[in-house]
Amino acid sequence: MMAVGTGPDTTAEWWTTSDVAAYLGVKVATVTNYRKRGQMPEPDATVGRTHMWRPSRVVSWHENRPRPGVGGRPSRGGSGESAGGVSSR
Numbered sequence: 001m002m003a004v005g006t007g008p009d010t011t012a013e014w015w016t017t018s019d020v021a022a023y024l025g026v027k028v029a030t031v032t033n034y035r036k037r038g039q040m041p042e043p044d045a046t047v048g049r050t051h052m053w054r055p056s057r058v059v060s061w062h063e064n065r066p067r068p069g070v071g072g073r074p075s076r077g078g079s080g081e082s083a084g085g086v087s088s089r
Contacts, residue, residue, distance in 0.1 A: 007022050007023050008020075008022050008023050008055070009055075010055050010056075010059060011055075012055055013054075014044075014045070014052040014053070014054065014055075015052065015053050015054075015055050015058060016050055016051070016052055017031050017032060017035075017050075017051055019055075020040075020053060020058055023055075023058060023059070023062070024062065035051065040058075040061060041053065041057055041058070041061050044057065
């Protein structure tokens with residue numbers, strides 16, 4: 001079990017979906033959805049229903065993501081308007 005505030009061991013041989021989620025700071029379901037949508041590397045191995053990745057591969061992919069750590073839709077030019085032209089203020 002990981003201590004609070006620490007991430008998975010980057011020197012480990014394998015990371016499971018839970019380890020990848022901890023590294024990215026997202027929920028396990030998010031990693032599962034990334035995998036299903038092809039938004040992350042395919043697992044390096046699968047044992048039963050457990051998908052596993054080499055930590056170095058996940059770290060490299062994450063560091064080279066176009067917008068690592070940023071979720072949601074891009075802003076609309078900072079105008080303060082939401083969809084439909086209605087101000088969110």
